[in-house]
Amino acid sequence: LDERIKQWQNWKPPKISNKEIYKYNPFNPFNFTERIQTIEQTIKITKTQQNIQLLDEKTIKELAKNFKYIHFALVQVTIKPLTRQGLNTSILACLRDARHLNFDDSLIGAIETSLCNGPVYFDGYPDLTISLTDKNILETLKINIKLHGYNMLPGS
Structure with a gap:
């Protein structure tokens, strides 16, 4: 059991180069400063339905000091259940650009799966460039989560 817990704690989605x-394009007339940043966040899910904002004001302000635009190429979402293996639990997670008023237009990627066998992940490829001065930038990347089968005491 301890070994399984260690495996889950250390589990990460596959790296993508x-x-x-x-994709390099020598004919691209734009000169972009390449700055690839990986941000890992641990977010506690406390409700059966939850909306998670991935961008924060502090990071955006810091980036705006040196850049005018930001490009989101890949967002990897990992879900690690903190329950006993084999429980009939499942999740629906949607990665969205919530600036769109139409849900279908806002959808970047989604997963609906059982969590009974441990962690799951999915990759979203927004291929989205946005101005760092966009007044709705914090709505750009959000995750909507709906859990099923977690009949537990509040706060667990």
């Missing part, structure tokens, strides 16, 4: 994410 920069060359796979960004």
Whole structure:
């Protein structure tokens, strides 16, 4: 059991090389400063339905000091259940650009799966460039989560 817990704690989605994410085009007239940043966040899910904002004001302000635009090429979402293996639990997770008023237009990627066998992940490829001065930038990347089968005490 301890070994399984260690495996889950150390589990990460597969790395995707920069060359796979960004295809080099020698004929591209734009000169982009390449800055690839990986941000890992641990977010506690406390409700059966939850909306998670991936961007924060502090990071955006910091980037705006040196850049005018930001490009989102890949967003990897990993879900690690903190329950006993084999429970009939499942999740629906949607990665969205919530600036769109139409849900279908806002959808970047989604997963609906059982969590009974451990962690799951999915990759979203927004291929989205946005101005760092866009007044709705914090709505750009959001995850909507709906859990099923977690009949537990509040706060668990």
